[in-house]
Amino acid sequence: MKVDVLLGLQWGDEGKGKVVDVLTPGYDVITRFQGGPNAGHTLEFENQKYVLRSIPSGIFQGGKVNIIGNGVVLDPALFKQEVEGLEASGHNLKERLFISKKAHLILPTHRLLDAAYESAKGSSKIGTTGKGIGPTYTDKISRNGLRVGDLLCNFEAKYKAAIDRHKEILSHYDFKYDLEQIEKDWMAGVEKLKEFQFIDSEHVVNGYLAADKKVLAEGAQGTMLDIDFGSYPFVTSSNTICAGACTGLGVSPRNIGDVFGIFKAYCTRVGSGPFPTELFDEVGEKLCDLGHEFGSVTGRRRRCGWIDLVALKYAVMINGVNKLIMMKSDVLDGFEKIKACVAYKINGEETDEFPFDINEGVEPVYVELPGWKTDMTKMQSENEFPEEFNSYLDFLEDYLEVPIKIVSVGPDRAQTIVRYKDFE
Ligand code: GDP
Ligand code: IMO
Numbered sequence: 001m002k003v004d005v006l007l008g009l010q011w012g013d014e015g016k017g018k019v020v021d022v023l024t025p026g027y028d029v030i031t032r033f034q035g036g037p038n039a040g041h042t043l044e045f046e047n048q049k050y051v052l053r054s055i056p057s058g059i060f061q062g063g064k065v066n067i068i069g070n071g072v073v074l075d076p077a078l079f080k081q082e083v084e085g086l087e088a089s090g091h092n093l094k095e096r097l098f099i100s101k102k103a104h105l106i107l108p109t110h111r112l113l114d115a116a117y118e119s120a121k122g123s124s125k126i127g128t129t130g131k132g133i134g135p136t137y138t139d140k141i142s143r144n145g146l147r148v149g150d151l152l153c154n155f156e157a158k159y160k161a162a163i164d165r166h167k168e169i170l171s172h173y174d175f176k177y178d179l180e181q182i183e184k185d186w187m188a189g190v191e192k193l194k195e196f197q198f199i200d201s202e203h204v205v206n207g208y209l210a211a212d213k214k215v216l217a218e219g220a221q222g223t224m225l226d227i228d229f230g231s232y233p234f235v236t237s238s239n240t241i242c243a244g245a246c247t248g249l250g251v252s253p254r255n256i257g258d259v260f261g262i263f264k265a266y267c268t269r270v271g272s273g274p275f276p277t278e279l280f281d282e283v284g285e286k287l288c289d290l291g292h293e294f295g296s297v298t299g300r301r302r303r304c305g306w307i308d309l310v311a312l313k314y315a316v317m318i319n320g321v322n323k324l325i326m327m328k329s330d331v332l333d334g335f336e337k338i339k340a341c342v343a344y345k346i347n348g349e350e351t352d353e354f355p356f357d358i359n360e361g362v363e364p365v366y367v368e369l370p371g372w373k374t375d376m377t378k379m380q381s382e383n384e385f386p387e388e389f390n391s392y393l394d395f396l397e398d399y400l401e402v403p404i405k406i407v408s409v410g411p412d413r414a415q416t417i418v419r420y421k422d423f424e
């Protein structure tokens, strides 16, 4: 069997958590392969809402193995909070959650460095989630990081050396901090983490594939936040794209199966950085209000705009998406007209090729389509779709040249419609 990958095609928060949960019954193993607690993946079912940050979204469907892969960066203190929250609502994770020994640890000082770097950037700050993601990946790449497996061997000395190094860096910044309490929470997190099994996840995952088990890799963030292909420098610090699943799990590109690309029927972004189709008018406000566009973890208001097909097509190409999933269709239910950006005008010239830099001078070129003005939230099958909605889907499929296999019409697990009878 191969690893199927599900990933965001925009700037994150596309609804990955919800869909991974919906697809989980068809899989044996669910894995995270990059990112960390900068993610906030929301799931809703049986009138309950959960937000997952480091734990894969397959955790609620019984009998499945969930793995935090080597490409993930893990903060023990936040992990403890997440686990305890789930345990308090009756979910026992120990039997079904496993952690790669090679996953890197977010140290307390990584969070402080994140804050210090952001504050030093002033008005050009990235608007990070403040979880220490960038500094942790920086240490990984510069070969200074600590990994989950290090907790098992001579950890104290390695920890002290890392913290001392970070303190020295922090001393160059005009940044006040109090390490004591966060260190205490962090150490308590380490004890919690140690209750879980640390595994050689690359062997385990490849073992499952050899045994014909089905594995789903759950992306975090989105393609436009990818460190290489996103809107640099306003990106996260990992490869959020499909290739990240190979390095973040230790699977060969030959073992990648379906690539599910997930997008909202419009577009959002949280944090700083360019966003060509952003709306600053009442339409943007309406999208934000109807879509409840506030960060799952930080509560930050998400910037909203029309769908950007230039960026989406680029994301489809980079990831080799063969199945699309459209989320939050219901948010557009009340709109008279819907716009889709089909090209960028740069220096007076139109292009549908995503350029090197979208930081300045990119003007979106729109096509206007009729809205469907129908409440879709209770629909159960594609046979109920209004004509204008089908035209919107056809339009997107024609442009992106990939079929839209799933449509989501509300946040609940049950508000998910699989299209085409031949879907497997
Ligand atoms: P993720 O990070 O990609 O998992 O997405 P988030 O959980 O951060 O954000 C998606 C938000 O949209 C969450 O609040 C979901 O509950 C919600 N959501 C998901 N699908 C739909 C949908 O089809 N319609 C509506 N209205 N909300 C949705
Ligand atoms: P999920 O998985 C939306 C954004 C931050 C910031 C930039 C860098 O829920 O879709 P970081 O803390 O990673 O260094 O921040 O990336 N960002 C996200 N935006 N959804 C996410 O995750 C994000 N994770 C990071 O807002 O602009």
Ligand code: MG
Pocket (backbone or CB within 6 Å): 012, 013, 014, 039, 040, 041, 042, 296
């Ligand atoms: Mg999110």
